[in-house]
Amino acid sequence: MNDEITPAVIADPLDAKVNRLQSYYRSGATRSIAFRKGQLHKLRNAIHQYEPQLLAALKQDLNKSELEAYSTEIGLVLKEIRVALSRVRRWAKPKRVRTPLSHFGASSQIVPEPLGTTLIIGPWNYPIYLMLAPVVAAIAAGNTMMLKPSEMAPATSRVLAALIGEVFRPEFVALIEGGADVTTELLKQPFDHFFFTGSPQVGRIVMEAAAKKLIPVTLELGGKSPCIVHKDANIELAARRIVFGKLTNAGQTCVAPDYLIVHKAVKQQLLSKMASVVEDFYGKEPILNPAYGKIVNERHFHRLVSYLHDDNVGHVAYGGQIDEAACKIAPTFLEGVSLQARVMQEEIFGPIMPFIEYEQTEDIYATVQASPKPLALYVFSGSPEFQQEIIGRIPFGGGCINDTIMHLATSYLPFGGIGTSGIGSYHGEHGFKAFSHYKGILKQSNLFDIPFRYPTSKWGLAIIRKLLR
Structure with a gap:
């Protein structure tokens, strides 16, 4: 690893980067548990390798001591990775649920699937933890992602760009640096999910952009606590x-x-x-x-x-x-x-x-x-x-x-949060859920049929009334 941190620069236009992320997701490459765990291991190893640069960047941007930087940023990301590695298989497993008597012969399950390609916009105040903790959850859930760190913590942004560029294939995780103009262009892209951490004022802009394309959002905002x-x-x-x-x-x-x-x-x-x-x-x-x-x-x-x-x-x-x-x-x-x-x-x-x-x-x-x-x-x-x-x-x-x-x-x-302090939640399994869609699946038997549901049944209404009341 080089001592000098130089962000990887991909000359492609923004829409090409997003298309590459979407194509990789649609290929199914991110779906297996083995792939997800492998990427989490890679991220954990990279954080350990880049720890001196991350600590130095936090000192430069926010004057964080090593104790504070590790305990409130780096260590918390490593904890999220550790929990995800130990539990992601259980989180991703389809779950059997009860089936009503009116559906006799059928079985029901809930199947988690990734949302797709997500945009994660990080803040400046905890520029490592609040950038990478959502990344851990998105990887565990099987997504591809575009990352946008805050330009107000420039030293940390540069280190994150180098770390992400070295660890991940650009069609799986891409990072783009820049100011509000870059964020504005990103919000025009057809992502499957927006995850934003920042102020309520900017959160409203993110939600407005999402509403135009009916993109689901997770907003981690703030307020007077x-x-x-x-x-x-x-x-x-x-x-x-x-x-x-x-x-x-x-x-x-x-x-x-x-x-x-x-x-x-x-x-x-x-x-x-x-x-x-x-x-x-x-x-x-x-x-x-x-x-x-x-x-x-x-x-x-x-x-x-x-x-x-x-x-x-x-x-x-x-x-x-x-x-x-x-x-x-x-x-x-x-x-x-x-x-x-x-x-x-x-x-x-x-x-x-x-x-x-x-x-x-x-x-x-x-x-x-x-x-x-x-x-x-x-x-x-x-x-x-x-x-x-x-x-x-x-x-x-x-x-x-x-x-x-x-x-x-x-x-x-x-x-x-709640209301103006945020929409949705994450951390641990809750992070996996934030980046997942839960499909409800009913599997019906072919061994027999239930005739009373059809319009030709003489006693159908009476039986349905008893079953559904």
Whole structure:
């Protein structure tokens, strides 16, 4: 393997690349379990070989430490591969289901089949995990695919282009780099499925393009994910887990706790504990800590800084320091924030945490319901009754009780949103399902016939009434 990373360039026009992917899929080459497992093994080996380049690219694009880069990106992809390799044969096996008495003599089964050729568009915030985890699922399901990494993480995009170009035949997996103009052209192509991870704003564009061609979509979006801390919570443990979830990747995580709804009785205690945890994790000046992440670019940096100057923001209770040259913003806690403030109207996607007080449980619902249905929700409480009341009354994609973001890191739970936070889910078997169509097959016996279904049957209606009521 060369030390220099140079993306493989295929000079064919875009439609030719898509045609080649579709032809390879129609050839049936991707259907066997042996082929799927072989490709997953190849991807796993390539990730191990390219690990130094992937780590260096994540450091360059997002200043991710090796610990964070491996635990939240590379390691999670390897876990998805391991689960898929061990279970794909079972996932792909036709499943017998019951047959009603009205179909006497027949048997029924559900047969998974690949969707075909899929377009997978990745984001910049977790440019390896959120690009390659869907690839693992698409391979396991037997698809061919076109990949489009984010141009906002250019170093990682280049490494991924080299990795994919070296590992896979271009008629099986193709990767194309570029900006919004490339994405626009890709969305015009006749794919069998769109899988998009990114903002709700771009998600609407993807869905609109899909609707014109009736292409099914999986949309992994975002939103304002609340974190609720009740008065009976373990405050010290909650502080550590909230800070961890909020500051991983400098807050640029789709499931990061976006804002806190804290019981008035414990708000000051929680704020003080969280400030101590920040200093324990990153020191008294986090923006000088080389392990503390940076904001991806100047545009997002200035967007985040502008929240702090909003007249509806109350005051900064902790943090607020910035380093424009390094694109870093210190962990910042806000008090006295109005629900009309921009920081409460938009997904923050950065290391800024508004604190909202509540006294009555109904105050929680009023605050959460002021925004669209969130991708994630977190509740810290020692009361099972309170936990279940919150989980049962508020719609959201997924979440944790007494923790944050860790539900994203398991292959055994579906990950996805609801409403404006997403359509569909994946991870593990749920990823296999996202890239599969489930055909229902009824196999009837030729040994005998059932005459009462035909129009010449004298007693047909009476028998059918008894069978179907």
